[in-house]
Amino acid sequence: MAWTKKVLRVNLTEGSISNEPLNMEWANDYLGQRGLATKYLTEEIDPNCDALGPDNKLIMTTGPLTGTMASTGGRYSVVTKSPLTGILACSNSGGFIGNEMKNAGWDMIIFEGKSPKPVYLYVENEKAELVSADEIWGKSVWEADEILHKKYQDPLLRIAAVGRSAEAGCLYAAIVNDLHRAAGRSGVGTVMASKNLKAVAVRGTKGVGNILDPKAFIKATNAGKKVLAENAVTGEGLPALGTQVLMNVMNEMGAMPTRNMKEVVFEGAGDISGEAMLEPRESDGKPNLTTNAGCFACTIACGRISTIDRNHFTIENKPEYWGNSGGLEYEAAWALGSDCGINDMDALTYANFLCNEDGYDPISFGSTVAAAMELFEAGAITTKETGGVEFKFGSAEALAKAAEWVSTGEGFGKDLGLGSKRLCEKYGHPDLSMTVKGQEFPAYDPRGVQGMGLAYATSNRGACHLRGYTIASEVLGIPVKTDPLETDGKAELVKAFQDATAAVDSAGICVFTTFAWTMEDIAPQIDAACEGDWSVDRCLEVGERIWNLERDFNNAAGMTAADDTLPKRLLKDAANVGPAKGRVNDLSKMLPEYYELRGWTSDGQLTDETRTRFGL
Amino acid sequence: MMLRSLQIEPEKCTGCLQCEMACSYEATGLFNPAKSRIKVFTFHDAGRFVPYTCTQCEEAWCMHACPVEAIVINEATGAKEILDDVCVGCKVCTVACPFGTVNYDTDTKVVAKCDLCGGDPQCASACPTDAITYVDADHTGLERMRAHAAQS
Secondary structure (H helix, E strand, O other): OOOOOEEEEEEOOOOEEEEEEOOHHHHHHHOOHHHHHHHHHHHHOOOOOOOOOOOOEEEEEEOOOOOOOOOOOOOEEEEEEOOOOOOEEEEEEOOOHHHHHHHOOOOEEEEEOOOOOOEEEEEEOOEEEEEEOOOOOOOOHHHHHHHHHHHHOOOOOEEEEOOHHHHOOOOOEOEEEOOOEEEOOOOHHHHHHHOOEEEEEEEOOOOEOOOOOHHHHHHHHHHHHHHHHHOHHHHHHHHHHHHHHHHHHHHHOOOOOEOOOOEOOOOOHHHHOOOHHHOEOOOOOOEOEEEEEOOOOOOOOOEEEEOOOOOOOOOOOOHHHOOOEEOOOHHHHHHHOHHHOOOOHHHHHHHHHHHHHOOEOHHHHHHHHHHHHHHHHOOOOOOOOOOOOOOOOOOHHHHHHHHHHHHHOOOOHHHHOOOHHHHHHHOOOHHHOOEEOOEEOOOOOOOOOHHHHHHHHHOEOEOOOOOOOOHHHHOOOOOOOOOOOOOOOHHHHHHHHHHHHHHHHHHOOOHHHHHOOOHHHHHHHHHHHOOOOOOHHHHHHHHHHHHHHHHHHHHHOOOOHHHOOOOHHHHHOOOOOOOOOOOOOOHHHHHHHHHHHHOEOOOOOEOHHHHHHHOO | OOOEEEEEOHHHOOOOOHHHHHHHHHHHOOEOHHHOOOEEEEEOOOOEEEEEOOOOOOOOHHHHHOOOOOEEEOOOOOOEEEOOOOOOOOOHHHHHOOOOOOEEEOOOOEEEOOOHHHHOOHHHHHOOOOOEEEEEHHHOOHHHHHHHHHHO
């Protein structure tokens, strides 16, 4: 059990709401969250539908461990077809709203159609209603959050919303919950806004139960928590420095993508690192980091709560930004910082605040700004397009302006909201876009970490580090150390990480637990909570089934093996310095083996045998 | 037997709500923060998380205010406990408590407050950062004294 076994279905076109039992046959095959919602979506939409049209659906989904005492058991995902990539979008978020959905009695909320007028969904346990969004449409996420909290006089209401960027059509808009957690990638916020759905506000007081064997569950989750507490990464590194623990590590490895991935080492990395966030400022003696924070049920607590220096040019006359909010994670610090050649931590924190305030993905945003900077320096974009701003690498002023524009979609923000691929095509230099399948890269240069190149090329949602995080093995030695510059064995490694991650996501827990947990730690928690035998092998089989289901949908949506590639820069231009000097990513040495291990044809299609094996 | 008190150190709290789940699970059998007797408050602008619950007052306002003597002292733990079958749900104790830590539950129709779980408070066990501990009631300041002593 552990599922509530109930699905809320919201038809936005009709303005009608119904509920239905969860398909338990599918839950047995796909567990929950990412896997199960993907099964629902792929059964219900045409792979070739317009991502921003009424035929696309958007699913908010929890897992069987969401809302329980399992550490990090607060995750929820948004599954839909992406307007950025044209394939599946599945964006995972922490914070508190996932637990609230579960406490209100829902495993999943499925949105279909398109509302004729802006609305938001209000859920209070069994009660669910669509309400006119007149008072919050056109507002930022933060404003909408405040207005709804005041309106319902309920400080414990949990809210997920889209900002003005999504309303303006930014293709990488996020859905932000609890002010600074986000289903961030692939434009899930853009889809939500396209449906005239501004927010989802949830209050749940029913409690999460249905634990199959409560005694075994408490025992297994306590054992898991002990492992996290005693592990150097989850027990020390992440709470102290957050994911920013990686900034100096990756830079020293020569795998820090810099200035639109032209280089692999950033000279300013130390200035924007996790360690730098702890250094007292000259102006007020306070560090950037106020405290670490946990999402619901998380015993790691990697979250950053930060302030910007009040004297910094970005906010000196804007007291509304003087308080604390979600600070820099590694991905944001990299994309806004090293990829744009900027070492001004306050400017990065400001841009990060704006990404949260108006809901857009800092990875895609930062990478797109980086591409725009390279286009500017190449003369393809001029001050005519940028409204007079010198859009050069290293310019904190340009970054701050870019964030303000994308927040509202004004001026050059419209172009920047297209994402790197469309921006570079528009200005005649498609090769300058550092994307796979239309989605911007995260913070690991695949010339210095070979397996990540394969993970990016084959990720089911475009370039992404969270679909198969081989950094764990190639950099941190988890669960075993592999040579980051070696290609042998990486196909198997990538596949293993991809399958395990699909299962972890689908349980409703955070992938960061896997710095310490193996499936041996995770499966007993699922097994104690859920009916049926959830052994390690079954969890991994479910993970592999999910991966194949996602791939099959993407193929049907028009993706081909030719899309399983990397930008020329990473395949042809060797790293200029550092441990990976002279290396490109040798994708072609890994990809055929990967297809074979997957049970796919040489052009990346599922074989009949694979299809049969997983019941697809 | 030595009496113990819950000690809360907000600067250690990360806001994860494991305490709220543990409390509600002990009290109701469900993971339900809405029914937790301990609450964690987030002060977003200040970047602070503060757990708060009953301090088990010696001269307990709630107990004195109760017209039906439904609040009694557990001599072993010092906790002021609600007798659910005696409580008539008049809510006078919720008004009397200066700290707001006694609250009415519309599902059970009686009030609920921290009872120290009979001497094994689950919030303290569940807290991953020791922001909530269960310590010698006569020396709740001991660790702070130790920290200052170390600096002197």
